[in-house]
Amino acid sequence: MAEIGPKFFKEVKQISRDDILLRISHQKSMQSVYVGSSDAKIYSVDPMADKPEFHEFKGHTSYVMGLVDTEKHLVSGSYDRSLIWWDKESREIVRRVEDAHDRWIRNMFLSPDGQTVLSVGDDMVCKLWDAESGELVRELVSHQKITPNHFPNMLYATAVSPDGNLIATVDRIAKIKIWDFKTGEEVTEFEAPKCYTWDPKKRIHSIGGIRSVCFSPDSKSVAVGGIGPIGNIDHLESPGRVEIFNVASGEKTHEFEGDKKVIGLVEQIVFHPSGKWLMAVGGKHTGWVQFLDLEKKEVIRQFDVPMHVHQVAVTDDFSTVYGAGHGKLIVWSMVN
Amino acid sequence: MTLQKSFSRRRFLGQSTLAGAGAAASVMSLDILKSEAFSKQLKQKGKRVLLLWLAGGVSQLETFDPKPGRLTGGPFQAIQTAVPGVEISELMPKMAMRLKHTAIIRSLNTKIGDHGGGSRLMHLGRRDEPNLSYPDMGSVMARELGRLDSKVPDYVTFYTATEGRGNAVGHPGFLGSRYAPMFLTTDNKPQNLRRLETISDLDHRERADLRRVLSARFSQGRVSPVLGSHNVAYGRVRGLMSSEALFDITREPKSIQDKYGPTLFAQQTLVARRLIEAGTPFVKVSRAWWDSHGQNFETHLEMVTELDHVMSTLLDDLQERGLLEDTLVITLSEFGRTPTINGSLGRDHFARAWSATLSGCGIRGGTVFGSTDEDGQHVKDGEVGAAELFATIYAAVGIDPHHEYYVGSRPVPLVDVGTEVISEVLA
Numbered sequence: 001m002a003e004i005g006p007k008f009f010k011e012v013k014q015i016s017r018d019d020i021l022l023r024i025s026h027q028k029s030m031q032s033v034y035v036g037s038s039d040a041k042i043y044s045v046d047p048m049a050d051k052p053e054f055h056e057f058k059g060h061t062s063y064v065m066g067l068v069d070t071e072k073h074l075v076s077g078s079y080d081r082s083l084i085w086w087d088k089e090s091r092e093i094v095r096r097v098e099d100a101h102d103r104w105i106r107n108m109f110l111s112p113d114g115q116t117v118l119s120v121g122d123d124m125v126c127k128l129w130d131a132e133s134g135e136l137v138r139e140l141v142s143h144q145k146i147t148p149n150h151f152p153n154m155l156y157a158t159a160v161s162p163d164g165n166l167i168a169t170v171d172r173i174a175k176i177k178i179w180d181f182k183t184g185e186e187v188t189e190f191e192a193p194k195c196y197t198w199d200p201k202k203r204i205h206s207i208g209g210i211r212s213v214c215f216s217p218d219s220k221s222v223a224v225g226g227i228g229p230i231g232n233i234d235h236l237e238s239p240g241r242v243e244i245f246n247v248a249s250g251e252k253t254h255e256f257e258g259d260k261k262v263i264g265l266v267e268q269i270v271f272h273p274s275g276k277w278l279m280a281v282g283g284k285h286t287g288w289v290q291f292l293d294l295e296k297k298e299v300i301r302q303f304d305v306p307m308h309v310h311q312v313a314v315t316d317d318f319s320t321v322y323g324a325g326h327g328k329l330i331v332w333s334m335v336n
Numbered sequence: 337m338t339l340q341k342s343f344s345r346r347r348f349l350g351q352s353t354l355a356g357a358g359a360a361a362s363v364m365s366l367d368i369l370k371s372e373a374f375s376k377q378l379k380q381k382g383k384r385v386l387l388l389w390l391a392g393g394v395s396q397l398e399t400f401d402p403k404p405g406r407l408t409g410g411p412f413q414a415i416q417t418a419v420p421g422v423e424i425s426e427l428m429p430k431m432a433m434r435l436k437h438t439a440i441i442r443s444l445n446t447k448i449g450d451h452g453g454g455s456r457l458m459h460l461g462r463r464d465e466p467n468l469s470y471p472d473m474g475s476v477m478a479r480e481l482g483r484l485d486s487k488v489p490d491y492v493t494f495y496t497a498t499e500g501r502g503n504a505v506g507h508p509g510f511l512g513s514r515y516a517p518m519f520l521t522t523d524n525k526p527q528n529l530r531r532l533e534t535i536s537d538l539d540h541r542e543r544a545d546l547r548r549v550l551s552a553r554f555s556q557g558r559v560s561p562v563l564g565s566h567n568v569a570y571g572r573v574r575g576l577m578s579s580e581a582l583f584d585i586t587r588e589p590k591s592i593q594d595k596y597g598p599t600l601f602a603q604q605t606l607v608a609r610r611l612i613e614a615g616t617p618f619v620k621v622s623r624a625w626w627d628s629h630g631q632n633f634e635t636h637l638e639m640v641t642e643l644d645h646v647m648s649t650l651l652d653d654l655q656e657r658g659l660l661e662d663t664l665v666i667t668l669s670e671f672g673r674t675p676t677i678n679g680s681l682g683r684d685h686f687a688r689a690w691s692a693t694l695s696g697c698g699i700r701g702g703t704v705f706g707s708t709d710e711d712g713q714h715v716k717d718g719e720v721g722a723a724e725l726f727a728t729i730y731a732a733v734g735i736d737p738h739h740e741y742y743v744g745s746r747p748v749p750l751v752d753v754g755t756e757v758i759s760e761v762l763a
Contacts, residue, residue: 019407020677038677039407061404063411079411104411122637150598151638172634202499203392203625204600205638234392236630236680264680284630285679308679326679 003336004319006277006291006301012320013047013331014306021324023067025074026313027088033313033322034074035329036064042076042086047322047331057091059084066108068117070131077105077119085134095134101125107157111181112164120155126169126179138184143171147206149198156211161219166247168222172196172209176224178247190250192243195226199233207233214269214278215247222247225266225280228257236284240266242292254297256280262288262302268311272318279321283308287325289332305330383697383733384612384663385477387620388605388647391500392451392627395673395683396691397712398425398636399643401442408675408711411633419702427640430648436702437651437660438695439761441725443706443718446671449685451627454670455503461726462752468743471509473726474618476750478508478515480735481617488579488616491517494524494604497624503670504622510743517620524600524607525583582610595649602646609653612663626669630680643667651695664697664732668725675712689715692725698732700763723755731757 023036032046042057042064057074066077073094074086081103085095101121109118116137117129126140147153154172160181161167167179174196178187198206212225223244230238239258246253264284271278277300280290287309291300307325314321321332402425403409414423417435424432424440431438448454456464459472471479474491482490495501506517518526531540585593585606596602601623608619623643628635647667654660672690673683689708695701706718727737730750737757740747 020681038411040405062413080413152641154634154637202497203627204497204623205625205635207631207634209634234625234627234629235682283679287679308681326681 002319004317004334005336006279006334008334008336009289009291009301009303009321010333011305011330012333015045015047015052015329017327017329020063020310020326021329022310023064023076024311024313024322024324024329025067025069026315026322027069028316033329034067034069035324036067036076036078038063040064040078040080042067042074044088044091045329047329055091057086059086059093059096065104065106066119068108068110070110070114070117072132075108075110075117075129075131077108077121079104081105081121083117083119083129083134097129097134100127100129106155109158109160111160112162116160118158118160118167120158120169122152122154124153124155124171126155126158126167128184140167140169140177140179140184140186142177142186143169143175144173147173147198149200149206151206154209156209157213159213159215159222161215161222161247162217163219166215166219168213168215170210170213170224172206174208174210174226176210176213176222176245178222188247188250190222190245190252192224192226192241194228195224195241195243197230197233197238203233205233207236208265211265211282212268212280214271216244216271217273217275220247221245221253223254223269223271223278225269225282227265236264238263240264240280240282240288240290242266242269242278242280244294254292254294256292256297256299258288258290258302259299261304262290264288264308267309270312270314279312279314281309281312281323283325289321289323382483382615382617382662383481384616384659385473385481385618385666385697385729385733386608386612386650386663387473387618387666387668388643389495389504389620389622390626390643390667390669391455391495391497391504391622391624393454393669393671393673393685394626394640394643394667395628395632395636396442396689396708397673397675397683398427398633398640400424400428400440400691400693401708401712402426403675403710403712406675406711408677408713410677412636419704422702422704425640427636428644430644434648434651437655437699438693438701439699439703439705440691440693441705441720441758441761442689442691442708443715443720444672444687444690444692444722444725445715445719446687446690446722449671449687451500451670451685452503454685454687455500457722458668458670459504459507460509461722468746468748469507469509470748471511471515472507473729474506474517474620475508475511475515476730476735477618477733478517479511480730481733482515483615486615488582488611488614489518490616491515491618492520492608492611492616493517493620493622494520494608495620495622495624496521496600496604497622499625499627501622501624504620506620510741510748524585524604525580579614582614582616583607585610592653595653597645597649599642599646601642602649605646605650609650612654613657613659628673628682629678629684630682632673632677632681632683647695654696660696662697664699664729665695666729667693689713694729694732694761698734698763700761703761705758705760718758718760720758723752724758727751727755728758728761731762 020038043054060078062079103122244254267282402414478491671687
């Protein structure tokens with residue numbers, strides 16, 4: 001039986017494009033993926049085909065920033081503030097929720113039972129939608145709309161714990177809020193202040209924020225990713241940063257700061273089902289994939305990759321990783 | 337070297353009539369600035385310029401020349417403005433409602449893509465020359481629009497951020513230090529403007545008298561415009577000392593302070609409005625730093641949102657006071673930003689096709705001059721450079737852009753010979 005693991009990580013295929021691929025979702029029953037693009041379209045594609053064909057879904061008018069596959073439908077969210085439920089076969093719109101958020105939709109997540117679609121936007125609200133009917137179920141409201149320095153806050157990401165009990169939301173000023181999934185009550189709040197840089201003197205604006213969030217497989221911890229403190233905020237010139245908190249105690253249990261090869265934003269974190277290690281992806285002008293050992297608290301392996309990675313989709317057995325990024329779609333294998 | 341200026345009827349008349357306004361604009365009588373009658377009087381007297389200097393290079397695509405639906409356009413949508421057929425970025429909804437006061441120039445090609453060179457060009461309106469030190473726009477405005485007897489400073493510039501500050505220093509050049517700016521960097525109020533507590537008022541006056549006597553003795557037999565300018569600058573010290581109240585926004589009603597808002601840029605713009613209202617002919621408020629090589633869209637979401645609020649509040653405020661007709665508000669950077677989006681979701685320096693705006697005095701509001709191609713990579717129509725823009729700015733406030741100073745026997749035109757104003761944006 002073939003071995004699978006970080007030490008076998010290697011590129012299998014690379015497809016170049018003119019656009020920026022921002023989101024990706026893997027079709028479990030097939031060898032194909034959906035990608036959300038800066039050209040406002042979604043594409044389905046089998047990247048391993050000899051001549052990959054990109055089949056388009058047209059309906060949004062700005063960057064596609066959320067993409068979840070409910071099995072029955074593909075659901076997307078965009079900076080155009082709308083959510084769209086798609087027929088996966090015909091690529092037709094089944095349902096559109098205009099102004100699903102008052103401002104940009106930044107990200108989406110599908111609950112583990114597949115019944116609820118979550119969306120977050122710059123109105124600083126996390127919204128829960130019935131995955132089947134598209135009805136709004138609940139709104140989670142308490143992130144500050146304005147930063148302490150009087151600028152718009154941004155709500156970057158959300159995740160649901162594998163046991164389905166908790167929701168995490170993360171924002172630009174590095175606040176992490178934990179919510180009860182069933183009641184919508186706010187349970188607790190943590191901070192990762194090194195992920196937000198406010199420059200009061202040289203450039204008088206900010207950069208950073210927590211860009212990624214993921215619960216551990218046992219639902220007891222939550223990992224967040226972003227970028228460390230930046231001197232020159234014109235650029236993403238600081239190490240990528242991952243911090244892990246124990247949800248019950250609020251204690252920070254892990255802190256990983258990238259080295260000089262891991263510069264830029266951590267755009268996504270994926271735990272291995274064993275809970276022993278995780279994968280972090282991101283970048284600045286180009287990107288990287290990093291594997292972190294949670295028991296030894298050290299880097300297992302890290303790889304430079306030829307694109308800023310915005311999101312990855314991983315097969316259930318962790319054998320294949322599909323990456324969406326700046327001007328490329330890349331397939332990696334983790335099989336010996 | 338001697339400096340003269342060709343005879344100007346407008347300047348002669350301006351000085352004659354404006355002398356009478358000196359008392360009205362006295363800082364000691366600031367409370368009357370709030371009266372409608374005073375605003376009307378000021379409106380008849382002089383032109384003013386308020387430059388919002390967007391240091392580091394604001395993106396034209398995220399402000400006044402959006403390209404929605406193109407890969408270069410970024411994520412922001414374009415929105416319809418109050419002017420039919422004209423769209424700007426969705427980040428500027430307040431300005432969209434007020435565009436009838438504003439002309440957009442979308443076809444600047446200024447060719448210099450580094451901060452230092454670009455800033456210099458967009459301060460002087462021309463390239464440097466090795467053997468002649470040109471004055472910047474503020475110094476020219478101070479000379480042309482200022483009053484000889486003014487008790488308010490006639491060129492004030494704010495630049496609080498440290499990045500890029502050295503590129504935006506006011507420069508009187510051959511006009512002399514009389515027209516150098518009051519340059520505020522660390523606070524909204526001038527440093528060291530008050531008389532030292534250890535010096536009595538009488539002592540202060542006597543020191544000034546002594547300096548004047550010694551200076552007069554030194555000047556005997558010397559012909560120097562620089563020396564003369566230096567002495568004039570000293571002569572204005574006590575007047576400027578009394579202007580401190582202008583920098584104190586707590587003297588504004590709270591409702592006005594609230595309208596502008598709490599950010600540094602907003603507060604400095606409110607001070608600028610107070611200075612303009614009191615008779616200062618040129619104020620530059622610098623908002624730095626826009627140099628978004630990484631995360632262009634987050635940076636512009638923060639900063640354009642602020643610009644939209646501050647600029648629209650300023651235009652409303654000037655209009656309500658009857659000052660907009662005589663106050664030219666400019667937004668300008670050293671260059672724009674690349675249509676191509678880099679891997680860090682940033683935009684880089686771009687001087688080939690970018691935008692500036694002119695609002696208020698002398699401007700045909702609602703006009704859009706020039707255009708760029710569908711991706712914003714090149715100017716399609718109406719290409720203009722710094723010289724045309726400066727000529728237009730001077731013309732908007734009633735200054736003939738083709739008149740000449742004399743430096744020695746050399747005639748030096750305000751803008752390069754052959755430059756034409758952009759008449760389409762002038763009222």
